[in-house]
Each structure stands twice: as C-alpha cells, then as structure tokens.
Amino acid sequence: MEPILELSGLSKVYPGGLTALDNVDLTINKGEVFALLGPNGAGKTTLIGAVCGLVRPTSGSIRAFGHDLASDWRRARNRIGLVPQELSTDMFEPVHRAVSYSRGLFGLAPDRDRIEEILRSLSLWDKRDERIMALSGGMKRRVLIAKALAHEPDLLFLDEPTAGVDVELRKGMWAIVDTMRERGVTIILTTHYIEEAELMADRVGIINRGKLLMVDQKDAMMARLGRTEAHITLARPLSALPSEIARFPVELEPGGEVLCYRGGDGTGKGKAEVAALTKALIAADIDYVGIDTRESSLEEIFVSLLGEGKAA
Numbered sequence: 001m002e003p004i005l006e007l008s009g010l011s012k013v014y015p016g017g018l019t020a021l022d023n024v025d026l027t028i029n030k031g032e033v034f035a036l037l038g039p040n041g042a043g044k045t046t047l048i049g050a051v052c053g054l055v056r057p058t059s060g061s062i063r064a065f066g067h068d069l070a071s072d073w074r075r076a077r078n079r080i081g082l083v084p085q086e087l088s089t090d091m092f093e094p095v096h097r098a099v100s101y102s103r104g105l106f107g108l109a110p111d112r113d114r115i116e117e118i119l120r121s122l123s124l125w126d127k128r129d130e131r132i133m134a135l136s137g138g139m140k141r142r143v144l145i146a147k148a149l150a151h152e153p154d155l156l157f158l159d160e161p162t163a164g165v166d167v168e169l170r171k172g173m174w175a176i177v178d179t180m181r182e183r184g185v186t187i188i189l190t191t192h193y194i195e196e197a198e199l200m201a202d203r204v205g206i207i208n209r210g211k212l213l214m215v216d217q218k219d220a221m222m223a224r225l226g227r228t229e230a231h232i233t234l235a236r237p238l239s240a241l242p243s244e245i246a247r248f249p250v251e252l253e254p255g256g257e258v259l260c261y262r263g264g265d266g267t268g269k270g271k272a273e274v275a276a277l278t279k280a281l282i283a284a285d286i287d288y289v290g291i292d293t294r295e296s297s298l299e300e301i302f303v304s305l306l307g308e309g310k311a312a
C-alpha cells in the first residue's frame with residue numbers, strides 16, 4: 001500500500017480556544033475510499049481545510065504525495081481536489097466557463113475534450129451554457145464536482161457530497177464516486193449518512209470533538225463491533241425466563257411471547273449462539289414459531305461509540 005496522505009499529530013485550536021482537531025494521526029492509501037464520520041462540529045471540515053490549505057494547523061504535520069505541506073504546498077496542491085459543501089462563487093457564470101476556469105486556476109492548459117468528458121460524465125453537458133444560478137440544487141452540486149475534477153486531482157475530498165439531496169441524486173453521486181474510484185482517484189468523503197459510508201467506503205474513521213476515535217476497514221469494524229440481535233417468537237407465552245436458557249444473553253419481552261437475544265461479537269459467535277439457543281429451547285420443550293435475526297449496522301456501531309464516553 002502506498003500512502004498518499006499522512007497526518008501526524010495534527011491539531012487545530014481556533015482563536016478563542018476551541019480545539020477542532022486534537023492530535024490526529026491518519027494515513028490514507030492510494031486508491032482507497034475513506035469515509036470520515038462524525039456528528040456536527042466534530043472537526044471534519046477543519047481536517048479537510050487543513051489538507052486543502054484553507055485552515056492553518058496549530059501543530060502537527062501533513063504530508064501529501066510525499067511532500068510536507070508546510071514547506072512544499074505547491075507541489076501537492078495541484079494533485080488535490082475539493083468539493084466543498086456549498087457553492088460560493090461563480091453563480092453568474094455559465095457552467096462550462098466556471099469549470100474551465102477551475103482548470104486554469106491550477107495552471108493547466110485548456111482542454112476542451114477533457115472538460116466535455118467531465119461535464120458529460122456528470123450529465124451537465126446539456127446545461128453547459130446555463131448560468132449556475134439557474135440550475136437546481138442537485139445540478140449545482142454536480143458543478144462543484146466538475147470544478148474539482150477539472151484539474152484531474154489524484155486525491156479528492158468530498159465534504160458532505162449528498163447532504164440535502166434527494167435519493168435519486170444521491171445514487172447518482174455514488175455512481176460518480178465509483179467511476180472516480182475505478183480511475184484510481186483516492187477519495188476522502190465526509191458524511192452524516194452512515195448508509196453512505198457503509199456502501200461506499202473501504203475504510204472508515206470516526207471523529208468526535210476533534211479526536212479520531214477509531215479507524216478501520218469498514219468490514220472489520222462492523223465485524224469487530226457488531227452485534228447479533230434475534231427475536232424468537234414463541235408458540236405460547238412464558239411468564240418467566242426458564243432456567244434452561246438462563247446462560248444465554250436473552251430477555252423476555254413484555255407479554256412473554258418474544259424472546260430477545262442480543263450478543264455476539266460480530267465474528268459469527270452471535271449466530272452460533274442463536275443456533276445453540278434454539279436447540280436449548282427445543283430440549284426444554286419450548287416451542288417457537290419464528291426467528292428474526294439481524295446484524296447491527298454501522299450506524300448502531302457509530303452511535304454506540306459516540307455514546308461510550310470515549311468521545312469526551
């Protein structure tokens with residue numbers, strides 16, 4: 001694996017004393033899609049801003065493509081793209097010109113074919129002569145992506161790419177991210193939609209109050225921290241938990257008709273234990289009519305991590 005971005009001991013204290021990044025260490029490898037998850041104010045945008053030269057870190061170092069950003073910012077800058085949360089300029093410009101201009105900003109020669117390819121891939125070609133202000137919110141967002149792609153970055157930051165967009169457009173965004181991934185672009189995205197991280201990311205980092213609480217392969221994180229939950233509907237209600245199944249992590253739901261199992265560690269132990277539980281029920285002559293088993297989602301893991309006080 002080739003590291004493309006290395007943050008080491010990165011901290012940012014804003015004037016006024018708020019610590020937005022607290023000693024963050026993070027390495028991003030070439031070609032991966034990394035999702036940074038965190039609640040409002042966690043420090044996601046500050047982290048992106050530090051790498052993109054918009055926020056001056058208080059301490060720590062950032063290396064991108066092997067260059068130290070503090071001393072060699074220009075060498076790395078051309079290879080980094082940013083899709084910010086909101087469009088701030090260019091509202092009166094036609095789409096085509098705004099995107100071409102973004103390319104020029106990075107000192108690249110004009111390339112009509114390349115701009116056409118980008119606009120077509122984002123379904124903006126038909127809108128190329130329209131002023132940005134006349135586009136729908138979703139189209140404006142695509143213009144932001146087109147602008148960030150115009151200088152052909154190797155590392156792309158997407159800050160909340162799908163916040164407030166409808167389901168259809170969100171799916172479109174995911175397809176765009178997939179295409180960029182196939183082209184070998186390394187992508188770091190921030191999102192509130194954990195479903196999005198679950199779907200898109202290879203690795204996930206969870207940040208809260210400026211601290212990176214955990215970084216792991218998405219699947220490994222879900223396996224390590226996941227839980228199994230099984231609801232067993234009994235043929236006849238029970239008034240209390242029978243001793244034969246007392247060794248299992250089960251509870252009887254009010255009404256006595258449903259046994260709820262919560263356990264496992266995401267490594268398959270939960271499913272095996274549910275199987276053992278059903279055998280124990282049969283052996284104890286307790287009949288059941290249905291079992292509904294599910295594994296916890298990244299969202300549940302996220303919420304429980306934030307709730308564990310590690311966040312403090």
Ligand SMILES: Nc1ncnc2c1ncn2[C@@H]1O[C@H](COP(=O)(O)OP(=O)(O)OP(=O)(O)O)[C@@H](O)[C@H]1O
Pocket residue numbers: 014015016018019020038039040041042043044045046047
């Ligand atoms: N320029 C600034 N001056 C002072 N405080 C700031 C500044 N920018 C951000 N902050 C504070 O730093 C903290 C982190 O903000 P940041 O925007 O990085 O969070 P975030 O995770 O991106 O949040 P969101 O999901 O809401 O965009 C917040 O408490 C915010 O109020």
